[in-house]
Amino acid sequence: MKEVYNFSAGPAVLPKPVLKKAQQELLNYHDSGMSVMELSHRSSLFEEIIENSEQLLRQLMGIPSNYRVLFLQGGASLQFSMIPLNLAKNKTACYINTGSWSKKAISEAKKIAGVTVKTIASSEEQHFNCIPALDQIEIPKDAAYVHITTNNTIEGTVYTKLPQTGSVPLIADMSSDILSKQYNINDFGMIYAGAQKNIGPAGLTVVIIRDDLLNQEAALSSMLDYKIQAESHSLYNTPPTFAIYIAQLVFEWLTELGGIAAIEKQNKEKAAKLYAAIDNSKLFCSPVEPNDRSIMNIPFVTNNQELDKKFIADATKIGFENLKGHRSVGGMRASLYNAFPEQGVAALIDFMHNFEAKHL
Numbered sequence: 001m002k003e004v005y006n007f008s009a010g011p012a013v014l015p016k017p018v019l020k021k022a023q024q025e026l027l028n029y030h031d032s033g034m035s036v037m038e039l040s041h042r043s044s045l046f047e048e049i050i051e052n053s054e055q056l057l058r059q060l061m062g063i064p065s066n067y068r069v070l071f072l073q074g075g076a077s078l079q080f081s082m083i084p085l086n087l088a089k090n091k092t093a094c095y096i097n098t099g100s101w102s103k104k105a106i107s108e109a110k111k112i113a114g115v116t117v118k119t120i121a122s123s124e125e126q127h128f129n130c131i132p133a134l135d136q137i138e139i140p141k142d143a144a145y146v147h148i149t150t151n152n153t154i155e156g157t158v159y160t161k162l163p164q165t166g167s168v169p170l171i172a173d174m175s176s177d178i179l180s181k182q183y184n185i186n187d188f189g190m191i192y193a194g195a196q197k198n199i200g201p202a203g204l205t206v207v208i209i210r211d212d213l214l215n216q217e218a219a220l221s222s223m224l225d226y227k228i229q230a231e232s233h234s235l236y237n238t239p240p241t242f243a244i245y246i247a248q249l250v251f252e253w254l255t256e257l258g259g260i261a262a263i264e265k266q267n268k269e270k271a272a273k274l275y276a277a278i279d280n281s282k283l284f285c286s287p288v289e290p291n292d293r294s295i296m297n298i299p300f301v302t303n304n305q306e307l308d309k310k311f312i313a314d315a316t317k318i319g320f321e322n323l324k325g326h327r328s329v330g331g332m333r334a335s336l337y338n339a340f341p342e343q344g345v346a347a348l349i350d351f352m353h354n355f356e357a358k359h360l
């Protein structure tokens with residue numbers, strides 16, 4: 001079998017033991033004579049899967065009982081619209097602009113009639129190479145929420161400290177760092193994430209929302225209404241059953257490994273090694289402010305586009321897949337999600353040393 005290291009930003013590498021278990025159970029799930037894909041979403045076997053997934057996620061993240069966990073579809077991108085639709089009608093919605101995904105969240109919110117969108121801080125002038133200063137942000141007292149992107153997948157930045165929003169709910173797009181490090185759920189009114197990085201396959205979106213934020217609007221389409229989705233336990237319509245099953249296996253894998261504290265330690269070690277290699281190099285450098293560097297997505301450049309291209313081409317030849325930076329920023333990006341193996345980081349660093357020796 002072809003062995004590769006998959007540095008993709010998403011859909012991303014999944015834990016091998018998870019894929020093996022899914023393979024073992026594929027044709028005959030728990031003696032049902034069927035695969036999970038063929039089970040009714042109303043069957044007791046699937047009910048067990050969705051309930052167990054929720055419980056495992058609750059334990060892993062320490063989700064208090066006054067928060068609902070929803071398994072939805074439409075990607076993190078649909079949340080860009082669902083959030084203002086549910087929470088900001090005839091109100092002001094505040095955003096901190098830290099990169100391409102924040103910008104998309106802002107522009108989708110602006111399309112919703114009756115919502116006033118305010119960008120209260122931005123690092124756009126710094127080309128998003130940092131998180132903006134948060135000590136002087138002004139949040140209107142009656143704001144519906146403050147939205148942040150905790151980890152900026154494309155630019156490689158992360159909040160090291162959360163904005164203080166007082167009684168205004170903080171809403172976080174955690175698509176690219178959910179389950180990678182410890183967060184206190186009580187700091188947030190709502191958290192959401194597309195699954196295809198640290199949770200499982202694409203097609204599933206996880207929403208964690210505090211009870212008091214469930215929609216009170218009468219006229220919202222049912223599929224877009226958090227309250228209806230919560231009341232039907234994510235079974236208003238057919239949910240992405242197989243993606244939820246794989247997420248359950250990922251949550252089991254992470255629990256066995258020691259939970260988020262254990263994976264956070266590993267993630268920090270993996271990232272620190274790669275940052276050290278970049279910082280000690282005479283060829284490669286990091287475009288990101290040292291204090292705000294992500295441990296999930298690590299962009300780096302040679303400052304020579306031709307050399308970047310050669311690096312990516314040579315790396316691909318030896319099975320280092322998806323190292324190309326996002327088309328909007330160029331260069332390279334190594335995404336080191338939870339399931340990315342430590343040996344892969346060591347192999348990349350070796351390759352960088354050899355490349356530097358040849359091309360400096």
Ligand code: PMP
Pocket residue numbers: 009010074075076077078101149151152153154173174175176194195
């Ligand atoms: N937010 C962030 C931080 C992301 O990284 C992504 C996807 N890479 C998205 C939103 C969009 O997610 P989706 O493709 O699930 O809509």
